[in-house]
Amino acid sequence: MLWSIFIILLVLWILGLIFKIAGGLIHVLLVIAIIVLVIRLFTGNRKS
Template sequence: MLWTILIILFILWLIGFSFHIAGGLIHIILVIAVILLVVKIIRAIL
């Protein structure tokens, strides 16, 4: 489930970055995706 959300956020970031929509919002989406990835990795390790 977390991977699905991560992939969706990454795709939305790519679309927004490609078409220059929503400016700063795109970078916030990317940061959220990276945070989710880090949480997933930490949970897997522990």
């Protein structure tokens, strides 16, 4: 689930850079994507 969110945010960030959408605010998507990735790496594959 978190990998999907990471990939979607990363793709949106790349599209935002290509089409120059939202100016500097587009980098917030990259920051959020990195946070999701870090959370995923720290939690590992725990299943509840």
